[in-house]
Every structure is written in C-alpha cells, then in structure tokens.
Amino acid sequence: MSTEAVTSSRVERILNDPHRAIEVAGLLILVLIPVLYPPSDVQTWAVYLLFCLLAVSVDLVWGYTGLLTLGHAAYFGAGAYLTAKVTTEIPAIPEVVVVFVLSPLLGAMLTLVVGWFLFSADVKGAYFAIATLIISVIFGNVVQQFTEFFGGFNGLAGIPTLSIGSIEFSVMMEYYTALVMLVVIYAGARLLTGSAFGRALKGIREDQKRTEAFGYNTELCRLLVFTISGGIAGIAGGMYATIDGFVSPPIVGFVLATEVVIWVAVGGRGTLIGAVAGALTIQFLESELSDLLINFWQISLAAVFIIVVIWAPGGLVGVVDEDSRVVRWLRTKLVSDAGSSEKQITEMTGKKND
Amino acid sequence: MLIDPSVIAIPLQVSQRVLIALTSISGLILVAAGLSIIFGLMGVINLSHGALMMVGAYMAFTVQDAGLPAWLGLVIAPIAVGLLGILIESSIIKRLYDRPLDTLLATWGIAIILREGIDLVYGTDSKSVDALIGGEISLVGVTYPVYWLFIVLAAVTVLAFSAGVFKYTDIGIMAIAVIEDRQMAAASGINTEWSDRLTFAFGSALAGLSGAIMAPLLSVNSNMGINWLVNSFLVVIVGGVGSFVGTGVGGILVGGLDNLFRTLSDFTSLAQAVVLLVAFVVIRFRPNGLIPAQKGGE
Numbered sequence: 001m002s003t004e005a006v007t008s009s010r011v012e013r014i015l016n017d018p019h020r021a022i023e024v025a026g027l028l029i030l031v032l033i034p035v036l037y038p039p040s041d042v043q044t045w046a047v048y049l050l051f052c053l054l055a056v057s058v059d060l061v062w063g064y065t066g067l068l069t070l071g072h073a074a075y076f077g078a079g080a081y082l083t084a085k086v087t088t089e090i091p092a093i094p095e096v097v098v099v100f101v102l103s104p105l106l107g108a109m110l111t112l113v114v115g116w117f118l119f120s121a122d123v124k125g126a127y128f129a130i131a132t133l134i135i136s137v138i139f140g141n142v143v144q145q146f147t148e149f150f151g152g153f154n155g156l157a158g159i160p161t162l163s164i165g166s167i168e169f170s171v172m173m174e175y176y177t178a179l180v181m182l183v184v185i186y187a188g189a190r191l192l193t194g195s196a197f198g199r200a201l202k203g204i205r206e207d208q209k210r211t212e213a214f215g216y217n218t219e220l221c222r223l224l225v226f227t228i229s230g231g232i233a234g235i236a237g238g239m240y241a242t243i244d245g246f247v248s249p250p251i252v253g254f255v256l257a258t259e260v261v262i263w264v265a266v267g268g269r270g271t272l273i274g275a276v277a278g279a280l281t282i283q284f285l286e287s288e289l290s291d292l293l294i295n296f297w298q299i300s301l302a303a304v305f306i307i308v309v310i311w312a313p314g315g316l317v318g319v320v321d322e323d324s325r326v327v328r329w330l331r332t333k334l335v336s337d338a339g340s341s342e343k344q345i346t347e348m349t350g351k352k353n354d
Numbered sequence: 355m356l357i358d359p360s361v362i363a364i365p366l367q368v369s370q371r372v373l374i375a376l377t378s379i380s381g382l383i384l385v386a387a388g389l390s391i392i393f394g395l396m397g398v399i400n401l402s403h404g405a406l407m408m409v410g411a412y413m414a415f416t417v418q419d420a421g422l423p424a425w426l427g428l429v430i431a432p433i434a435v436g437l438l439g440i441l442i443e444s445s446i447i448k449r450l451y452d453r454p455l456d457t458l459l460a461t462w463g464i465a466i467i468l469r470e471g472i473d474l475v476y477g478t479d480s481k482s483v484d485a486l487i488g489g490e491i492s493l494v495g496v497t498y499p500v501y502w503l504f505i506v507l508a509a510v511t512v513l514a515f516s517a518g519v520f521k522y523t524d525i526g527i528m529a530i531a532v533i534e535d536r537q538m539a540a541a542s543g544i545n546t547e548w549s550d551r552l553t554f555a556f557g558s559a560l561a562g563l564s565g566a567i568m569a570p571l572l573s574v575n576s577n578m579g580i581n582w583l584v585n586s587f588l589v590v591i592v593g594g595v596g597s598f599v600g601t602g603v604g605g606i607l608v609g610g611l612d613n614l615f616r617t618l619s620d621f622t623s624l625a626q627a628v629v630l631l632v633a634f635v636v637i638r639f640r641p642n643g644l645i646p647a648q649k650g651g652e
Binding site: 066068117118121123125126127129130131133134135137138141142144145254258261262265294295296298299301302303305306309310313 | 634638
C-alpha cells in the first residue's frame, strides 16, 4: 500500500464521520492545554470546560426536545452559590461531596419542580422560553437582594479549592477533573441521546402529538431530560465555584442564560458536539479578540448568531455534517481522486440493488 | 376645611403612593404597547423590544444634545425607530414568520447589535434627558410633576390609538387579516409583505416613542432596555396576548403589584421577584393571559 492510499483512506474515514473527528481532535487539544499554556491560563480553560458542561445541559433540553430553556443560568448559579455557602460556612462537609453530590442534587431538584410545574400544563414554545427566563431573572434578583447572605453585587469570595483528605487540588488537577467530568458527562449524554429514550426526545421535538399517539409518555420524558440537564448544570456550577473561588450575580441571571444559548446555536444544536465546540470556540475567541475588537466583537458574534439562526440552523458543526454539502464536496475531491472511486461506485450500485 | 393634620397624614401618604403607582403603571403600558403589537398580534417573540425603546431614548437625548426643542425628540424617535423596524423586518424577521422560536433568537442578536452600536456612538456613560414639560401641580394634596401626568395621558392615548388603528382603519384591519390568515388575505389582494412590514414598524415606532417619553425619568444607557424588555413581556403575557385591553390590565396588575410589594417591604429587587413569580404562575395556569383576545367570529 502506498502512503498516498493510506492517507486517502484516513481522509475517507474522517469524512465519513466528521463529528467523530472533531471529538477526537478536540479531546487531544484539551488534554494538551496544560502543556501549551501557563498555569494562569489553565484555570481559565478549566472554567471554559465548565461552561461547555452547561452548554451540553442546555443542548440536551433545547437541541433534543425543542424546548428553548433560558433558565439554566439559574441552576448553574444555584450549584455555584450552594457550593460557595456550604464550603465556607459548614467546613465539616467535604468540598467533594458538596460539588459532586449536593450541587447536582439542587440543580436536579429545581429543574424537577420547575419542569413538573410547566410540563403538567404542557407549557412549550415561546411561553416555556419566557417562563424559564423568568426563573433566571428571579434568581438574579434574589442573589442581588440579600447582600448579607449572598454578597449582593460583590458576590462571595474565598471559596476553598477542592481537596480530598489533606491533598488540595492544584490548578492542573482541577483542570483534569473538569476535563474528566466533561468527557464522562458528554459520553453519558451521547449514550442517552442515542438510546430509545433519545429517539423519543427527538420525536417530541419533531411532533409531540404523534409521539404521544405512539404511546410515549412525553411529559415524563421531558421531565426526565430536564431534570438530568438541571443536575449537569448544578454540578458545573458547583465546580465553577471551587475553581474560580468567586461567585457573583452575572453567573446567575439573564446574561449567562442567553450567552449559553448563543454558544449552542452557533455551535450547532441537537448534536452535543456542537454545544461543546460552540462554547469552547466562542469563549476562546472572546478572550483573544474582545480587547482588539472592543464593541465589534459582540457585534460580529451577534451577526454570526443571526446568520446561523436564519440560514444554518445546524450551526458550525452542521456545516461539516457527514452529509452536508461541504463534506460531500470534499469527499468527491479528496477521496475519489485518490483511487477509491471504484469502491464508492460499487457501494452505490450495491445500494441500488438492495 | 378644618381637619386635624395627624388624621390626614396616612391618607396623604396613600394618595401619594397611588399617584406614583399610576405613573409607573402608565410607563409600563406605554413601553409594552409596541410589544403587544409585535408579540401579541404578530407572534414575533421580539427580544429587541427593550433595545428599540433604548434607541428611542437616545434619539431624545440626541435632539436635546443638538439644542433642538424637546418635543422634536418625541417626533424623531418614533420615526427613526420605525424606520429601523422596517430595516429589521425586511432583512431578518420576514424570513422567520414560520419559525417563532427563531425570532426570539434572532431578535436577541439584534438587541446585542443595537446595544453595542449605541455604546460605540455615544460612549458607555449614562445620559440624562430633560423633561418636555417642567413644573409641578398639586393634586389631592400631593405635589405631582406635570410630566408624570403627561406620561399617564400618553399611555392612555397610545393604547387607545393602537386599538383604534387595528379596529377601525383599513390598513389596521388588513394587518389583522394577514396575521389571522395569510393566504386568504393574499388572495383578497392584500400585499401581505408590506402589511407585515408596516405592522412591525408601527410596533417599533411605539417602542421608540415610549423610550423618548420615558427618558427623562430614567438614566439613559445602553443597558436600560433589559429590565423594560422583561417587564413588557410580563405585561403582555399576564394581561392577555393579542388584546390591547389585556395590555392595559396587565400593566395595572404588574405595576400595581410591584408598587404594592415595594410599599410593603424594603427589598425592591425582591418585589420584582414576587411579581415575576406571579407572572410565572399565570403562564402556567392562564397561558392566554387574564383577558385573552377574541379571535374572529368565535
């Protein structure tokens, strides 16, 4: 086999499943981040990863069931503030328990209550979006109002870093913990959406009445996925508090809620990889470009967002979907030229004969 | 009249509270009127409503800054923002009428562009705008700025005018026809594209006007729209989507409750949170609002 043929088959493999390629390449980059960047930046990257988790939780609900949630900042913030309060006030409870048990529980409980309340009346569409937005604004108000308890505008500082026993997590350990969390939850979400349950969710998105007619309890399905996503948002918030060491109203309210939605939309909703890719890319570009472009950064991001919403609902990863125009074009250019055209033709004719 | 001043002390406070509440209710209705057209009638979930109102307030500031008479601001703001509305509709909204949730996303993008654009042009510091009419009058024993009365009058006028347009004018009735049944309306010879465009522009113009009218009471900055956006949605949804009476009732409920909770407790943000919670419950139990619109012959 010539080297040319080897590369061509590799290219073909990538083009047959471009999203897998993005996953592998992305994971590779993320694993190497602590090597590429100084420790001060690694902490920033750890925070990016947590916002990726939040984006995954939003995509699970919005991308798969079509319910646009603007309330996830509240569940993220709830996890963060809970961790901030408990770790500083009740040192008897280990941080690990607060972050990995209590925070997701609080997020899940909140979404369970909100979800039960809204889904039992079949609130959806614009009303669901606005009702969940109200949740975010209420949380923002509450956090700002109780200056004594929640620190008001100044927020709460001095949150201890994670530690197990007497070992305190270094920035490196925090980063890899966040990365492992992201990989595990991403893989879990992937399994979930690929399962029969995931197909039921997509059924709800496409046609809720028909899915009900097939005998699915769509209310329960929606409640389940909403609760799971609330748990993910909670755990992301809890980790955020310990890694950043500081929580303040911006991570609870309206602004973060809409930012996540922009990440997921631009990345590509309903793909999970799009949520992660969008969150990472936009946060990275924002830190690199916002000083240079000042107001034009937000303006161009908003313009891209509008363009994606109107013309490319699949987002950036939708452009490199396995049967998107770009990938099909690349396949004809790269793969058939390198000698596997015959194989493709037999494949195609084989399919025709079926 | 011989009344012991200690007896009148409480009623005086109450009447003052009522007048303050009346002004804030009028402000809410005024700002929400445009949204009740764009969201209530057209079904466009317009998250740029607050930003359009903000642009209106900046128009009033620009007029004042140029040394022109203040009333000109109330003329220029609705025209400028109405034209902006035409631009937004013809470039973005018209592609999204069959995807309501996407209008929410796209209009949020518009809101960001407007906010950042205003910051670029005017800088980030807050501006203040002088009231069109100064002076105070004494009303039921309380001194009351004349401009507050003007706001009450403006709210009533705008609401009545909008309701009148969609009930009695040809162009308004056509707009309703297009919204209710686009194909039927097109078949009877209505230019549906321009009908949508003008309806959206009308709603935008009202947002701009409300911004210019409210500007003297507020600190004018690029972020002023967000609170008004959320409140306008509450007013329209709580009152009843698609009905101007509903918008009035929604304004009275939201503004009234807000003022009531403010009087009862010192926690102003919490008062808003309670109002939000009430709205949240209303969405759950009365998704069509308290006074739902009457559709066609039903």
